[in-house]
Amino acid sequence: MRILIGAVAALAVTAGAALANEFERVPPVTHAATQKECGECHMAYQPGLLPASSWNRIMDGLSDHFGENASLPAETAATIRNYLTQNAGSGDGRLIRITEQRWWQRKHDFDPAIWTRKTVGAKSNCEACHRTAARGLYEDD
């Protein structure tokens, strides 16, 4: 039984990784509070782009969210955490930046000068190049 669970987990991890890089599409955000609260300051990143432990770290540290206070009322934060972790993908759970995940770096291995282009601005701005990123479609690069 343990072996079976292990195998299923491994399969799920592989499927999650494939979702994020090979097919270049992830299920879109379907949770209204996540869309609203995360989407106020940046594109609401799809839950499949990070593993659950990364999302938990992010939700634990909203008062210092990449240097900014992005705190939320406790109930709102709880529903968002629940949505993100229930629909999480795979990757390194110690890293909270999507752009530090190995699959992301493999996909974006090009001249770093692109990030400082005025139309791009930051690595976090998926939509600068992936026009349909907000819908979870990243194949137009």
Added chain:
Amino acid sequence: MKKPTLLLAAALVALGAGVALAAAGDPERARILDGYAAQTKAQSPDFAGFSAASGRALYMGPHAGGKVAETPGCASCHTANPAGPGRHYKTGRDILPMAVSANPKRFTDPAEVEKRFERDCVNVLGRACTAREKGDFITFLANQ
């Protein structure tokens, strides 16, 4: 003689109400401002009303001690023209105008208003805002 005076008085009252309504506009916004006024009054009994000029100074900055060095004022993201769109200093995300004239929904959802003050006062000032500062800020932008 009595009637015209009464009429005039009634007209003045109506005008006064109109001016107050224009400042607060939406009844929800008026309620939010009333709440901050009551809190301010409790702390300083000589409180005589919010100041758009103080609200403007708070909005423009620059302030020292904020959590985010890149945003010494609200204007850092919302720009010096609150009737225009703003832009998040780091992500570049568009922000709807702060001025009520350009965005009539501003300051009409108490939970949203408190959420933003709680967050951005720390980011810009490095501390929570007082009720008076919140009232001044809304009064400034309700007249923009």
